[in-house]
Amino acid sequence: xxxxxxxxxxxxxxxxxxxxxxxxxxxxxxxxxxxxxxxxxxxxxxxxxxxxxxxxxxxxxxxxxxxxxxxxxxxxxxxxxxxxxxxxxxxxxxxxxxxxxxxxxxxxxxxxxxxxxxxxxxxxxxxxxxxxxxxxxxxxxxxxxxxxxxxxxxxxxxxxxxxxxxxxxxxxxxxxxxxxxxxxxxxxxxxxxxxxxxxxxxxxxxxxxxxxxxxxxxxxxxxxxxxxxxxxxxxxxxxxxxxxxxxxxxxxxxxxxxxxxxxxxxxxxxxxxxxxxxxxxxxxxxxxxxxxxxxxxxxxxxxxxxxxxxxxxxxxxxxxxxxxxxxxxxxxxxxxxxxxxxxxxxxxxxxxxxxxxxxxxxxxxxxxxxxxxxxxxxxxxxxxxxxxxxxxxxxxxxxxxxxxxxxxxxxxxxxxxxxxxxxxxxxxxxxxxxxxxxxxxxxxxxxxxxxxxxxxxxxxxxxxxx
Numbered sequence: 001x002x003x004x005x006x007x008x009x010x011x012x013x014x015x016x017x018x019x020x021x022x023x024x025x026x027x028x029x030x031x032x033x034x035x036x037x038x039x040x041x042x043x044x045x046x047x048x049x050x051x052x053x054x055x056x057x058x059x060x061x062x063x064x065x066x067x068x069x070x071x072x073x074x075x076x077x078x079x080x081x082x083x084x085x086x087x088x089x090x091x092x093x094x095x096x097x098x099x100x101x102x103x104x105x106x107x108x109x110x111x112x113x114x115x116x117x118x119x120x121x122x123x124x125x126x127x128x129x130x131x132x133x134x135x136x137x138x139x140x141x142x143x144x145x146x147x148x149x150x151x152x153x154x155x156x157x158x159x160x161x162x163x164x165x166x167x168x169x170x171x172x173x174x175x176x177x178x179x180x181x182x183x184x185x186x187x188x189x190x191x192x193x194x195x196x197x198x199x200x201x202x203x204x205x206x207x208x209x210x211x212x213x214x215x216x217x218x219x220x221x222x223x224x225x226x227x228x229x230x231x232x233x234x235x236x237x238x239x240x241x242x243x244x245x246x247x248x249x250x251x252x253x254x255x256x257x258x259x260x261x262x263x264x265x266x267x268x269x270x271x272x273x274x275x276x277x278x279x280x281x282x283x284x285x286x287x288x289x290x291x292x293x294x295x296x297x298x299x300x301x302x303x304x305x306x307x308x309x310x311x312x313x314x315x316x317x318x319x320x321x322x323x324x325x326x327x328x329x330x331x332x333x334x335x336x337x338x339x340x341x342x343x344x345x346x347x348x349x350x351x352x353x354x355x356x357x358x359x360x361x362x363x364x365x366x367x368x369x370x371x372x373x374x375x376x377x378x379x380x381x382x383x384x385x386x387x388x389x390x391x392x393x394x395x396x397x398x399x400x401x402x403x404x405x406x407x408x409x410x411x412x413x414x415x416x417x418x419x420x421x422x423x424x425x426x427x428x429x430x431x432x433x434x435x436x437x438x439x440x441x442x443x444x445x446x447x448x449x450x451x452x453x454x455x456x457x458x459x460x461x462x463x464x465x466x
Contacts, residue, residue, distance in 0.1 A: 027177065027180055027181045027226065028180070028226050028228070028237065028238075029173070029176065029177045029180060029224055029225075029226060029237070029238035030224065030225050030226070030227075030230065030231060030234035030236070030237050030238075030416070031222060031223070031224055031234060031235055031236040031237075031238070031413070032119055032121075032223040032224065032225055032230065032233055032234055032235065033115055033118055033119050033222070033223050033235065034115075034220055034221065034222040034223070034235075034379055034382070034383075035111040035112075035114040035115045035118070035220065035221050035222075035423075035424075036111065036218070036219070036220045036376065036379050036380055036383050036423060036424040037106070037107045037110055037111050037193070037217075037218055037219045037220065037376070037424070038082075038424045039082030039106075039217055039218070040082075042088070043082045043083055043084075043085065043088055043217065044079070044080050044081070044082060044083075045079070045081050045082065045083045045088075045216070046079040046080070047079055047441045047442055047445055047446075049083075049088070050072070050442070051445075051446070053083075053087060053092070054068060056090060056092070056093075057202055057204075059202065059203055059204040059263070059265075060204055061204075062449070064204050064206070064209065065449050066449055066450060067206050067209070068209060068213065069442060069443065069446055069447075069449050069450070071209070071210060071213045072213050072440075072442050073440040073442050073443045074343065075213055075214060075342060075343060075367075076340075076342065076343035076346070076364060076367045076368055077213075077214070077216075077367060077368060077371050077372075078368040078369060078434075079441055080369060081216040081369070081370055081371035082216055082217045082218065082370070082371075083196065083216060083217055084099065084103050084196045084197035084200075084217050085099070085102065085103070085197070086099040086197050087196075087197070087200050092200035092202060093200075093202045095197055095198040095200070097138070099197040099198060100136050100138070100195050100197050100198050101138070101145075102197075103195060103196065103197040103217065104133065104136065104142060104145070104193065104195065105145075107193045107217070107218070107219040107376075108131070108142075108145075108146060108191050108193065108219070108221065109149060111191070111219065111220060111221035112146070112150070112189070112191065112221050114221075115189070115221050115222075115223055116150075119223055119233075121187065121223065123150035123151065123152050124151070124152060124153055125187055126152055126153075126156060126187050126188070126189050127156060127157065127183060127186040127187050127188065128156070128157045128158075128159075128176060128179055128183065128186055128187070128188035128189070129143050129146060129147065129152070129156055129157070129158045129159070129188070129189050129191075130143075130158075130159045130160075130161065130172045130175055130176060130188065130189070130190045130191070131143045131146060131158075131159075131160050131161065131190075131191045132161040132162070132164060132168040132169060132171065132172045132190070132191070132192050132193075132375055133161075133162060133193055133194060133195050133375075134162055134163050134164055134165055134168060134194060134195075134374065134375070134404070135162075135163075135194060135195045135198075135199050135258065136162070136195030136198065137160065137162040141158070141160040142160055142191075143158035143159065143160045144158070146191065157179065157183075159172075159175060161175070163404070164375070164403055164404075164405070164407070165256065165374070165375070165402075165403025165404035165405060165407065166339055166341055166372070166374045166375055166377065166401060166402060166403040166404070167339065167375065167401030167402055167403035167407055167408070167409040168192060168374075168375040168403060169190065169192035169220070169222075169375045169376065169378060169379070169401070170241065170243070170378075170399065170401050170409035170410070170411055171243065171407075171409060172190045172192060173190060173222075173224070173238065173241065173411065174241050174243060174409070174411075176188045176190060176224050177238060177241065180226040183226075184226070184227075185225075185226065185227040185228075185229075186225065186226055186227070187223065187224075187225050187227070188223075188224045188225065189221060189222065189223055189224070190221065190222045190224065191219070191220075191221045192219055192220050192221070192222070192375045192376050192379070193218065193219025193220070193373075193374070193375065193376050194215070194217075194218075194219070194373065194374035194375055194376070196215055196216070196217050199211075199258075199266070199267070199268065200212060201265060201266070201267030201268065202265050202267075203261040203263055203265030203267060204261075204263075205261045205262075205265075205267070205269075207269050207270055207271055208261060208265075208267035208268060208269050208270075209267075210270045211267060211268040211270065214341070214342055214371065214372040215268075215371065215372050215373075215374060216370060216371030216372060216373055217373065218370050218371070218373030218374075218376045218377070218380065219373065219375070219376040220376045220379035220380075222379075231416070234416045234417075235415070235416060235417065235419055236397070236413040236414060236415055236416055237413065237414045237416055238411060238412075238413055238414075239293070239396065239411075239412045239413065239414050240289060240292050240293060240411060240412040241409075241410070241411035241412075242285050242288045242289040242409075242410055242411070243285075243407065243408075243409045244281045244282075244284045244285040244288075244407065244408045244409070245281075245405060245406075245407050246277055246280060246281050246284075246405070246406045246407070247405050247406070247407075249277070249280075249406075251273050251276070251277065252273070252276075252277035252280070252281070252405075252406040253405070253406065254271065254273070255270070255271045255272075255273035255274040255276075255277045255406060256268075256269070256270055256271070256274055256277075256403075256404040256405075256406060257269050257404065258404075274406075275319070275320050275344070275348065276318055276319075277406040278320050278345070278348075278402050278406070278408065279318040279319050279320040279322070279323045279348075280318050280323075281402070281406055281407065281408035282320065282323040282324070282349070282352070282400075282402075282408050283318065283323040283324070284408070285408045285409075285410050286323065286324055286327065286410075289410055289412070290302070290327065290329075292412075293332040293333065293396070293398075293412055294327075294328070294329070294331055294332045295331055295332065298327075298328045298331040298332070301326070301328070302326050302327050302328075319348075320345070320348035320349065320351075320352055321348050321351040321352050322352060323352045324349075324352040324353045324354075325352065327353060327354070328354070329353045329354070329355075329398065330354075332396065333396050333397070333398045333412070334395040334396055334397070335359075335362075335385055335390065335391065335395060335396070335397045335398070336349075336350075336353065336355055336359045336360070336362075336363075336397075336398050336400070337362065337363070337378055337381045337382055337385070337397050337398065337399040337400065338350070338360070338363040338381065338400045339363070339377050339378055339381075339400060339401045339402055340363045340364075340366045340367035340370075340371075340372060340373075340377045340380065340381060341367075341372050341377065341402060342367070342372060343364075343367065345402065346360055346363045346364055346367065347360070349400055361384075361433050362381045362382075362384040362385050362388075362390075363381050364433075365384055365432050365433055365434070366380040366381045366383075366384055368434065369425075369428070369432075375403075378399050378401055380424065382397070382399075383423045383424050383425055384425055384429070384432070385397070386419045386420065386421055386423060387420075387421070387422050387423055387425035387426065387429040388429065388432075389419075389420040391415045391418070391419040391420075392415060392418050392419075393415055393416060393417050393418050394414065394415065395414070395415040396412055396413065396414050396415075397412065397413045397414075397415065398410065398411075398412055399411045399412070399413065
C-alpha cells in the first residue's frame with residue numbers, strides 16, 4: 001500500500017511539475033526577426049513638396065500658414081519622411097478605396113516578403129496572424145488579405161485590430177503572448193502600420209492640422225514564437241508588458257480622437273489635454289511595471305522620494321516631465337525606445353526618466369528620418385539602436401508607447417544575442433546622429449510668411465516664386 005501511494009504521489013508530482021514547466025515555456029515570447037518599411041524616393045515629403053500640398057488646401061489663410069510653419073519647424077521631422085501616393089499625386093481631398101489598399105499592400109507585403117526571406121520561414125508555417133491598422137478596416141479584413149496573398153493554412157488564427165492608436169503594436173504583441181499560453185511551439189506574425197492615405201485632413205482647424213505635420217507612412221512586420229527550440233535564433237525575449245487604459249476618463253478619451261470639423265472635413269483632433277492624459281497614464285503604468293524590473297534598493301529609494309514629494313507639495317497638476325520623477329530606470333534598463341510621436345513627447349518622457357541625449361538619440365533620429373509612423377514608430381527606433389550596434393546580449397530595452405483611448409502601453413525586451421543589422425537604416429546610419437540645425441529648411445525658405453504687413457492676398461504669388 002505504501003509503495004502504491006509513493007508511486008501515485010510521484011506520478012502526480014511529475015505531472016504537476018511538467019504542467020507548470022510547460023505553461024511557463026508556452027508563455028515565453030521570443031522575437032525571431034522584424035522588418036521596417038522604407039518608402040521610395042518619389043514619396044518623400046521634402047520642403048518643396050510639403051509647400052505644394054499646403055497650397056492645394058484653399059481653406060487656409062495667413063494665420064493657418066503661420067501656424068503650420070511654426071509647427072513643422074518645431075516638430076523634429078526632416079525632409080526625407082514618406083507620404084502616401086494619393087497625397088503626392090494631389091488627390092488627398094478625394095481618396096478612393098484602392099488608395100488605402102495599395103498603401104497597406106506596399107507596407108505589409110514589402111516587410112513580410114523580407115521577413116520570410118531572411119528567416120527562411122514559410123508562410124504556411126505561421127500559426128497566428130495579427131494585423132493592426134487603426135483607421136482602416138475593410139471587408140474582407142486585412143488579415144484575410146495577407147492570408148490570401150501568401151496562401152496560408154486554413155487553420156491559422158487571425159486577428160484584425162483597429163482603433164488602438166500609436167501603441168497598437170504593443171497591444172498586438174500582448175495578444176500574441178496571451179495566445180501562446182494555449183498554443184505550444186507556435187509561430188506568430190504581427191503586421192503593424194497605419195492608414196494615412198484616406199485620412200489626410202483638408203480643413204483649417206489647428207488642432208486637426210497637427211496630424212498632417214506629424215504623421216507619415218511606415219510600418220513593421222515581426223515574427224514571434226514560443227518554441228524553445230528556436231530560442232537560439234531569436235534576437236530578443238519579451239520580459240514584461242503592462243497596458244494602462246484611461247478610456248473611462250472623458251478628458252483623456254477625447255484628447256486624441258477622429259472626428260469631423262464644422263465644415264465636415266474628417267480628421268484627427270489632438271487637444272492640449274493629450275500631455276496631461278499621457279502623464280497620468282504613464283505614471284499609472286510605471287507603478288505596475290517598475291517593481292518588476294528595478295532592484296529593491298532603487299524601488300525603496302523611489303517610494304521614499306514619492307512619499308516626501310507628496311508630503312511637501314501636496315496635490316500638483318500632472319505633467320509628463322514629472323511622471324517618473326525619482327526613478328532611476330537605468331538601474332535595470334540599458335536602452336529606451338520612446339515612441340517618436342513628436343519632439344515634446346520624446347523630451348517629456350526623457351526629462352521624466354532623467355535620460356540624457358544619448359538615450360534620446362534613437363527616438364529623435366527616428367522622428368527626423370521617418371516621422372511619426374504611428375504604431376510602427378517604435379520599431380524604427382529599435383532599428384536605429386541595432387544599426388548603431390548598441391544592442392548587446394543581455395541588454396534590456398524599455399519600449400514606451402502612447403495611443404488614443406487614452407492608452408499607455410509599455411514593455412521590456414531582453415536582447416538574446418549581439419545585434420548589428422543595418423536594416424532600414426543601412427544606407428544612411430553613418431550620417432546620424434545629425435548635428436543641431438541653426439535654421440530649419442522650412443524656416444529658411446518660408447520665413448517670409450511671418451513678415452509684418454503681409455496679407456492673404458499675396459500668398460499665392462509669393463509661394464509661386466519659391
